[in-house]
Amino acid sequence: MSKAIRIHATGGPEVLKWEQLPTPQPGPNEVLIKHEAIGLNYIDIYFRTGLYKAPLPSTIGMEGSGTVLAIGDAVQDFAPGDRIAYAGGPLGAYATERVIPADRLVKLPDDIDFKTAAAMMLQGMTAHILLHRTFKAQPGQTILLHAAAGGVGLIMCQWARHIGVNVIGVVSTEEKAALAHANGATHTIIGHANLAADVKKITGGAMVPVVYDSIGKDTFTPSLDCLAPLGLMVSYGAASGAVPPYDIANLATKGSLYLTRPSLATYVATRADLAISAAALFEIVAKGAVKIQVNQTFKLEDAAAAHTALEARQTTGSTVLLP
Numbered sequence: 114m115s116k117a118i119r120i121h122a123t124g125g126p127e128v129l130k131w132e133q134l135p136t137p138q139p140g141p142n143e144v145l146i147k148h149e150a151i152g153l154n155y156i157d158i159y160f161r162t163g164l165y166k167a168p169l170p171s172t173i174g175m176e177g178s179g180t181v182l183a184i185g186d187a188v189q190d191f192a193p194g195d196r197i198a199y200a201g202g203p204l205g206a207y208a209t210e211r212v213i214p215a216d217r218l219v220k221l222p223d224d225i226d227f228k229t230a231a232a233m234m235l236q237g238m239t240a241h242i243l244l245h246r247t248f249k250a251q252p253g254q255t256i257l258l259h260a261a262a263g264g265v266g267l268i269m270c271q272w273a274r275h276i277g278v279n280v281i282g283v284v285s286t287e288e289k290a291a292l293a294h295a296n297g298a299t300h301t302i303i304g305h306a307n308l309a310a311d312v313k314k315i316t317g318g319a320m321v322p323v324v325y326d327s328i329g330k331d332t333f334t335p336s337l338d339c340l341a342p343l344g345l346m347v348s349y350g351a352a353s354g355a356v357p358p359y360d361i362a363n364l365a366t367k368g369s370l371y372l373t374r375p376s377l378a379t380y381v382a383t384r385a386d387l388a389i390s391a392a393a394l395f396e397i398v399a400k401g402a403v404k405i406q407v408n409q410t411f412k413l414e415d416a417a418a419a420h421t422a423l424e425a426r427q428t429t430g431s432t433v434l435l436p
């Protein structure tokens with residue numbers, strides 16, 4: 114038998130139920146894994162609340178690390194005992210054991226422990242694609258980053274500094290500002306009440322070529338107002354709620370702006386792209402330029418408490434659930 118956190122209905126943290134289930138058997142192209150650690154991500158909250166749709170009942174969760182227990186008949190690249198990690202669909206990470214398509218797994222380098230792996234795969238590959246593919250950030254550029262002390266945020270701050278990019282990090286408290294600074298943010302702004310004016314002051318009126326906005330509803334318009342002409346708005350999350358329908362004519366009047374709503378899933382859909390992002394992440398972590406900060410751990414069965422803390426903005430860096 115295995116144990117899992119499942120939802121039978123969408124709603125608050127109380128819909129997360131700790132249940133016993135038969136251990137699943139891998140299909141021909143699947144692998145059965147035993148989790149050592151599971152990553153907590155904001156997307157888990159979107160599935161729990163129903164902002165993103167999951168079939169019911171579902172075991173939620175999109176990221177984990179562990180060891181291979183068994184493989185399907187057609188699997189060639191993995192064997193029982195392999196240390197592995199993954200990020201992205203299909204749902205099902207909040208479990209002691211799970212099956213997953215073999216082509217979604219990567220082998221874990223020996224020098225990366227399970228907790229770090231579970232903390233970094235989804236947030237770290239997101240940082241990689243945001244900084245290198247969604248917008249190719251160049252040394253000397255100044256970028257605007259919301260939730261700079263969060264999971265994705267602290268990785269982005271460090272990775273940007275490593276490639277010579279200046280970060281203006283937006284956070285909600287002095288403590289989070291200090292943390293973002295310590296991780297490489299060049300400037301910080303506390304709150305977004307005067308966002309465009311603050312960015313204007315910091316950039317001497319130039320504004321920024323890109324905004325990475327994971328907050329959504331509360332910050333969408335203020336973020337657009339921080340962009341230089343022809344700038345790119347990267348709306349990649351909705352921590353404050355979904356962005357309402359928007360009149361794109363405003364993109365013209367605000368300076369012929371570009372807008373994208375990227376999803377990591379698109380960028381790592383092929384095995385080749387997944388391998389590139391995972392390798393880039395392993396490399397930057399191995400050389401110490403990005404340090405993964407697991408600032409909170411919870412027992413998997415206490416996932417509700419972890420969700421409550423993440424939603425209440427009480428976490429910094431990454432959070433891991435331990436089975």
Ligand code: NDP
Binds near residue numbers: 425
């Ligand atoms: P974080 O650790 O960044 O936590 C969310 C943070 O958002 C909070 O700590 C808080 O920071 C900030 N925030 C601002 N407004 C609110 C609000 N109303 N309610 C809650 N939090 C708020 O989470 P993750 O690192 O897991 O994810 C960061 C974002 O990136 C999420 O929006 C997520 O959906 C997105 N994401 C998108 C991906 C994609 O493929 N598009 C992939 C991975 C993540 P503060 O207190 O400083 O304001």
